[in-house]
Amino acid sequence: MKQQSVHIIGAGLAGCEAAWQLAQRGVAVCLHDMKPHKFSPAHQNANFAELVCSNSLRSDDYEHNAVGLMHQEMRLLHSLIMQCADATKVPAGGALAVDRNLFARQITEKLTLHPLIEIIHEEQITFPDDNDCMYIIATGPLTSNTLAQAIIEKIGGQSLSFFDAIAPVVYKDSVDFNKAWYQSRYDKGDKYDYINCPLNKEQYYAFVEALLTAEKTEFHDWEEVHYFDGCLPIEVMAERGKDTLLFGPMKPVGLTNPNSFEKPYAVVQLRQDNQEDTLRNLVGFQTKMKHGAQQRVLTMIPGLENARFARFGGSLMFALPDKLPVVRDISRVLPSGYCVVISRLVTFWGILPFSLLGQRHSALCSLI
């Protein structure tokens, strides 16, 4: 290892961008990731910056949306994530969505070829305690167990968990276009960006009933479940009220069914998931239903009766502090020279315009 390098543990979105920004400023970086020797329960791709669930980086509208504005600011800062997202984007209306495999491959190539970045494929199993080095811990919500345990011990926290889920992906050629149709909400963007599957009132409530009674992955009694409210599994939304989904991922606004010329009661949208447009993900449909239940319940959606699933949804426990105050406290207990980056994509941008090197005590933490 280079003594003067900044060591970044975790080559996810946060670690990759941090490595790039430092290296572009002439700082040598050792970027450590346990892949491909070891994968978290959600990661599958040997490349870095893997998007495990939605392939969308949310709105790209910099005039009306805060996330879009941050995208634009990151472009001005020559963000690696933004360069590669723009180069590998797939149609998604007003959102910025990417072909996740191409995106990860491009980022990995750029980092691997950078003369100031050394890639080290190994799992970090202890909390690094070399006071002569600077570290960024960017191992994300699925930090491997041993390191998560070491972080808990270091910060004296009680717990490091909350729960989230992955949305399913179907093959586009298995969607029935006699029922489904192409249209972007409010006709923003290209009409082919989204496929819409309509439900009438009766179908919607039958679907909600099936969701509520479907077999789900159960957690242990001792696992207190803390979901991220912006990314709830659909069945959890349904448990909060039978109409909740109508104001969430199944909201029917801004769409008219050209097959019936009716306003649908509820809609499931499918967004392009790869550049060839052979795969479509069910937008906002993260779920912890068991696979058999997903096959049964999701094929109740008109247009998806014969859907073939390229990937089923799933649920996972995240290794993240469950309460924000715990995260904020990290800066007080960490030895100098550490920077802990615990991020989600949506606020991950907050860490980017960083002045890390001048702030040896900084803890750049973001949740949600």
Ligand SMILES: Cc1cc2nc3c(=O)[nH]c(=O)nc-3n(C[C@H](O)[C@H](O)[C@H](O)COP(=O)(O)OP(=O)(O)OC[C@H]3O[C@@H](n4cnc5c(N)ncnc54)[C@H](O)[C@@H]3O)c2cc1C
């Ligand atoms: C099931 C699931 C669904 C999600 N859905 C969404 C979503 O729809 N939208 C959204 O914005 N965010 C979602 N997230 C959160 C998502 O993880 C973050 O948005 C984003 O990936 C965080 O980036 P990161 O760089 O912090 O972590 P990651 O992208 O997870 O990268 C962490 C990296 O660290 C490596 N690593 C872990 N432990 C070690 C170790 N001990 N030593 C070395 N390397 C290690 C991993 O291999 C990985 O490459 C989801 C997460 C999960 C798990």
